[in-house]
Each structure stands twice: as structure tokens, then as C-alpha cells.
Amino acid sequence: MQAWGRELGFSQIGVAGVDLSSAEPGLLAWLAAGHHGEMGYMAQHGLKRARPAELLPGTLSVITARLDYLPRDTPEGWPIHELGRLNRPGEAVISLYARGRDYHKVFRQRLQKLGERIGQAVAPLAHRAFTDSAPVLEAELAVRSGLGWRGKHTLVLQREAGSMFFLGEVFVDMALPPTAPTTAHCGQCSACITACPTGAIVAPYRLDARRCISYLTIEHAGPIPTELRPLLGNRIYGCDDCQLACPWNKFAQRSPLPDFEPRAGMSDATLVQLFAWEEAEFLRRTEGSAIRRIGHERWLRNIAVALGNALAVGAEPEPLRAALQARAAHPSELVREHVAWALAQASDTMGA
Template sequence: MDAAAQLVSRIQAWGQELSFSQIGVTGVDLSSAEPGLLAWLAQGFHGEMDYMASHGLKRARPAELIPGTLSVITARMDYLPKDTPHGWQASELARLERPDEAIVSVYARGRDYHKVLRARLQKLAEKIAEAVGPLGHRAFTDSAPVLEAELASRSGQGWRGKHTLVLNREGGSMFFLGEIYVDIALPPSEPVSEHCGACTACIGICPTQAIVAPYQLDARRCISYLTIEHAGPIPEDLRPLMANRIYGCDDCQLACPWNKFAQRSPLADFDPREGLSGATLIELFAWSEEAFLRRTEGSPIRRIGHERWLRNIAVAMGNALRAADDLAIRAALGERTSHPSDVVREHVVWALAQHCDQAPVVERPV
């Protein structure tokens, strides 16, 4: 084994010590991914995520993003809480049968993954620098124009599922991805073959049909995008399809057979915080802005702000009223009819109308 290969083995061992599930390496030539990226942007599938287009092809050109980059070290980290029970996929889907319960995506119930991964990637980079001397590097985790899934699949972390997420035979898709761009040449890891076969479970279960074709996601219809990235009013035709999902959506992953192999994280960081698993819509809708900021400190949820939080919950409350008229939910919504935000007020009015057979047309604020 030559020195570079030995270094990769050491990096993988250090990664394991830092609770990463797997470490891989790939080169910087992603030119074959550029046509697909350009086509996706041309169709407008990125919605209001203007940063996806503003960086142009730097996303597919690591050496342009960080000059001097010769290799990319990829990392994945499992995030299922350590006490996740057997049959957890069915348990999560069962939350949809309780329309007064707020559903927060599994990944967002604990500490902000950006903070967890970035700190550990930096420690890994420091270990590499100790071994090789001065090291030009930059660590990322969902924080820059990086083709994370492409880099992960090229470096053997898994294959791209039809929902566009990376799938791993031993870990499903319930993991985060991170990268370290480095200015040293390392031997690449072997990619793995895909194992989705004829399965289309993820496409069939998507509530809003956001997976418009295998391997093609229209973010503008995705509930994760609508509840997190999208500002302003949520399109009215999509609101009933959101059910009681108030932050993100896991349905395509819950339907995936490979996630029966999803691994539990040993880290307490990803254990659910009080109030973010099993809470009622009424409880969370009552949070003041101060309470929201306090309860979501260090959480990925904080980035959407109190206004979008209330907007999302109002939609879920309207959907709950459609399932069964509930005086307590109507009363809670009534408390917000004079909210200073036009967006919140509009969604509250829409929600209150849902217990009627015919919801009135609500003029959206300009």
C-alpha cells in the first residue's frame, strides 16, 4: 500500500473515531454532472433558491469554488436517534393519522446538524494536517455551492435513489453528508452500483408529487422546500396536501425499503428535543417569538423564523379542521387573526375557513 492509500486508511479510522459512519474520497472532475444541473435549473425546479443558480457551474467544479482543490473527502453521519424503535417507519407514518399532532422531520428534532458535522469535519481536517503538514482545506455541510449527493455517490457512500437522495445498503438514507476539499491528491474510493431496481415507492408516496420522474425533484412542490426554504404564502392548491407536516417531510424516506437498515446515531446531539416530537399543533402555535427563539436555539428550525413557523402550523391546523371540526383549534387560530404579519394572517383566515364546506377565496398580500 502506497503512502497516499495509507493516509486514506488513517483518515477513515479518524472519521470513525469522530462518529462518522463512512469516509470516502473522490476527484474534482464533475463535468458529467453539469448537463443535469443546468437542465434542472432551466426547468425552474430550484424555485426561490436563487443561490442554486447564482453560483453557476462552480457547484460542479470544486477547483473553481476553492482554488487548489485536488481531492474531496466525503463523510456521512447517521442521524436516527439512538432510542429509535424497531418499526420506526410505520410509527412515523402513523403520525399522519393524528391530524392535531405536529410533524417535524426526524433530522430536525435534535441539534442543528450543520454545527455537529462542521465541528467534526474540522477536527478531521486538523488530524490530516498533523499527519501531512500544511493543508489547504475547506469543510462543508449543506452550506455552500457543493454537489453533495454527486460527490457522495462518486466516492462510494451510496447511490442516488429515485427521490434524488443518496442510499446506502447498510444505512438507508437517514444520514447527513459533509465534505472536506483538500489540496492534496488522494486515491478515490470505488463507487457502488445502484440497487433501487423497479421500486418506485418514494415516487408513489410523495404527497405533492414533487418527484416528477425518477431522479427528478421539483423543489417547488416539495413539502420540505415549502415549509423551510419558501418565503411568503404557500400555494393554496398545495396546502391540503401538507397535512400536519410543519417542518420538512420524510415520506419518501419512510416508504423506502432500504431504510429498514437505517442506523441509530451514538450521538446525543440527534436525540429529539422536548416539544419537537409528538407535540400538538395548538401547543406549538402558542409559542411567542421569544419562546420560539429560546426553544429552537441550536436547532435547524430556528433559521425559518417565527413567521414561517406560524404560517406552517396554521396550514396544518386548517387541514386538521378539514378532518374534524375542533373548537380548540379554531380558538387558537382566532388568537392570531390580528397578527402583524400579512402572511400569518392570510394563512390563519384560510385555516379557519377549512371547517366549512366551501373555503372562501382569500386575497394574498402583495
């Protein structure tokens, strides 16, 4: 199965059982604390996330897979390069995973092929592939199947690959021998907690999504809380800070797939350039990209905040202010409010 996985581009394959009952109290406590924010689907499915056989009746085992996503030409020292971009406020920073093709499509197709191959070789097999697309405790299954351990930032870490990878699963109606879990290796390190710009990692292994920049720029549909806006900096889609700070990511692997090569404008554009995209251009440039799911309105909302943050530190005020003023009468109240806030940051700075 490992060989089949490698042929399909996976870096690692594991097998987990379906009894996740020990994870249920933690899931319920996280939901009760409201740490899922507006992600109502997290609460809607409740404990089904921890019960694979309820999601897909007949499931006896879960095959897990890891798919690395760093582009092939990612240079050595890439975390330092990415952190450096945060100090150039006029640049637009998009999370590394989202700069290429939508991983949901890439991963799910390959997981489906893995299930089909196993069924052809072993026996008739009922199976279903998932990747961040159903009520599945992906990290829990990955840890139980030996793909890595849970880092203090709640992501899965692997000694030979860091955390720059996607997770996926194939639920099967066949009892397979589970792979052994690995040991944890975070030790006393708390670099990820220290690095989080908004303090979203409220305790080791506990994330409050309501403060997470990835949640705010992607999952959150309404106005971004004003007290958090300055902390977003120039991050317009997602945030990699906790991963960039993690020492284990010096071992992050490059993907063998061309799908995750960055598209034009996703890793080297300025805020002004991206803010100028009209909806038609946004849809054209994000076709087949995970970014498209937030829509043009939230795209402008996010960039407006970043432009305001750039103005607040005095970065090239004229083009930044002109870009914002061009959207001041935008049809969307959400965009108009964030543009007004952003323009006020320039006024505050000039008056200081």
C-alpha cells in the same frame, strides 16, 4: 482515515476527484426547468457547484463523510410509527433530522477536526469543510466516492444505512486515491415516487422543489400555494415521506451522538401547543436548532396550514378553531392570510 472518521462519529468516509463535468448538463437542465424554485443561490453560483477547484482554488481531492442522525433510542419499526402520526391530524410532525441540534454546527466542527488530523499526520494541508453550506454537489460527490447511490427520490442511499444521514465534505489540496463507487440498488421500486404527497418527484431522479413539502415549509418565504396546502397535512417542518416509504431505510443506523436526540416538543407536541409559542419562546426553544432559520412568522404560517387541514377532517374543532382565532389579528399579513384560510376549512367542512 476511516478510523479517524469513526472516532469523530462518522459512519463512512470516501474520497472523490474534482472533475464533475459529467454532472453539469443535469444541473443546468434542472435549473433551466425552474425546479429550484425561489432558491436563487442555486442559480447564482451556476456551474461552480460542479467545479470544486473554482470554489476553493487548489483543491485536488474531496473527502466525503456520512453522519447518521436517527436518535439512539429509535425503536424498530420506526417508519410505521412515523407514518402513523400523519393519520393523527392534531399532532405536529417535524422532519426527523430537525428534532435535535442543528446538524450544520455538529457536522462542520467534526469535519474540520478530520481535516486537521489528516494534516498533522500526513503533511501540511490546506483544507475547508462544508456541509450543506456552500455551492457543492454533495450527493454527486457522495456517489462518486462510494458513500451510496442516488435514489429515485434524489437522496443518497446506502445498503447498510438507508438514507437517514447527513453528507459533508472536506476540500483538500492533496491528491488522494479516490474510493470506488458502489452500484445502484433501487431496481424497479418506485415507492418513494408513489409516497410523495405533492408529486414533487416528477420523474425518477428528478425533483421539482416547488412542490416539495420540505421546500415549501423551510425554503419558501411567501404564501404557500393554496392548491398545495391540503397536501401538507400536519407536516410543519420538512417531510420524510419518501424516506419512510423506502425499503432500504429498514437498515437505517442510529447515531452515536447525543446531539440528535429530540428536544422537548419536537416529536410529541400538538399543533395547538406549538401555535401558542410567542416569538420569544420560539427563539428560546429553537436555539441551536435548524428550525430557527425559518423564523417565527413562517413557523406560524406552517402550523396554521396544518390546523386548517386538521379542521377539514373534523379533528377536535373547538380547540383548533380557538387557536386560530387567537392569531387572526396577527401583525403579519402572511400569518393572517394563512389563518383565515385555515378557519375557512372548518366552514367548508361544516357546510358540506
